[in-house]
Amino acid sequence: MTAAPQIRIPAAYMRGGTSKGVFFRLQDLPEPCRSPGEARDRLFLRVIGSPDPYGKHTDGMGGATSSTSKVVILSKSTRPGHDVDYLYGQVAIDSAFVDWSGNCGNLSTAAGAFALHSGLVDPVEILPNGVCPVRIWQANIGKTIIAHVPIADHAVQETGAFELDGVTFPAAEILLEFLDPADDGDEAGALFPTGNLVDELEVPEALVTGGRLTATLINSGIPTIFVNAADLGYRGTELQDAINGDAAALARFEALRAIGAQRMGLIKDPAEAVRRQHTPKIAFVAPPADYVASSGRTVAADEIDLLVRALSMGKLHHAMMGTAAVAIGTAAAIPGTLVNLAAGGGERGAVRFGHPSGTLRVGAEARQVDGRWRVTKAIMSRSARILMEGWVRVPADSF
Structure with missing residues (x-):
């Protein structure tokens, strides 16, 4: 041979x-x-x-x-x-x-x-x-x-x-501008695919007590499912090991991600999520709180507007995906979403959130046109x- x-x-x-x-x-x-x-x-x-x-x-x-x-x-x-x-x-x-x-x-x-x-x-x-x-x-x-x-x-x-x-x-x-990061086309590609700022997902009782989970389903930067940390028994201050070392927690998040993906119109059956690991993302949010980042630095509650933890490819991300940051900035700019409410509500053009490695600031320009929310730009700095x-x-x- x-x-x-x-x-x-x-x-x-x-x-x-x-x-x-x-x-x-x-x-x-x-x-x-x-x-x-x-x-x-x-x-x-x-x-x-x-x-x-x-x-x-x-x-x-x-x-x-x-x-x-x-x-x-x-x-x-x-x-x-x-x-x-x-x-x-x-x-x-x-x-x-x-x-x-x-x-x-x-x-x-x-x-x-x-x-x-x-x-x-x-x-x-x-x-x-x-x-x-x-x-x-x-x-x-x-x-x-x-x-x-x-x-x-x-x-x-x-x-x-x-x-x-x-x-x-x-x-x-390097400053990044994401222009018109959400579609205004079919339901699966719209900024809010269901037409709602907040949805109530029907989920198995084994996943969430009561069989219902409140979520914001948004498509800006990348399709993302936002849920409240408290609804899943978390504080929003968790680091990677707390989630990635818990096989049951990872399986739970994946099951919820599949349900959200179906509700967003991205898949027809939850089983299809196995072949669509990159999108959508699932993230949990909470109001500001002190925590120790993975570097050992203490992030004070008054440094940030909210806490966000996001999963990528089935694992909690060590920091924050850039496209998910666009979704966070967009959702924070629209009063009534779970992200916006976790940040204290109201109108805002930028938000600083705490993630496992520290903090990140992202801005977004959002406005209503004919009764529908449109985001024209999201901005953040990277290197x-x-x-x-x-x-x-x-x-x-x-x-």
Whole structure:
């Protein structure tokens, strides 16, 4: 038997926000992988090292967590008014599956930087010093993101003094604008898919006492199910181990996520949620309270407007997903949602929330048009940095 040789593919390994992923230019991928399909998925599974029954990603570039098992493809955009097209894949850890159903807000930051690093933006548009707006078409969800990337001496500035909870070292600040982050189309894609700011979900008595659970179901940034922490017996101050070390708690959240996904019109049957792990997210909220973050720093109640804990790919996230932060900011801006009520109610254009690693501020512009809520923009700051660049190698028979 002749062993397959390894091939090498130009790539960069980047941190964006509190996530990491392997970045590719579309033109650098092997020909069979430049279009959606089985070959592309198989390639990215092998790059990341999935499926891995050991849950370690020892033989791949993944980090065996939802925030480090990611791939990104960028290409020059042919869409008017945009610089690049950005496609994001969330790679499952223990199954042969790449989820293309949503965006990664954290890696949207790195997408803007990578577009400049890799020559996908016309050099004449780049100032020698200052801030370069990179207009990104987010191909997974069909939305525009503007990444305001700092430039120094004609190159992306990566180092700086901006600190982001959940990231160890400071870096240069990149401001992200998510334009029109919610759809106004069919029910499954609308800002509030059910038409309600708050819904009452019918759930098995074994999941929630009384068989009913109050929830805000919103589609902004990423489809998200918000519930009150107290309704599930939590305080909203929990860290990862409190949830991820409890198999029964994780199973409960997944069952509730599936029920919410069906109510949002994203799936027809709860069983389909197994193949749609990336979306929707489920998060629980609570009013402000003192807590100790995973870094050991005490977050005081008067530093924040509310507490939020969110699950991604079946586990409590160590910080907060960027797209979920957009959902939080949007829901906080609309009086009457569970997020808004946890923050004290009323109208607000920005919110600072506490997550397991610390705090994050996100702003949103929301207004009512003909009796329906519309969100025109969500804004937050992140940072990004190339960790390694060159070639990633995979066996030639991987795809």
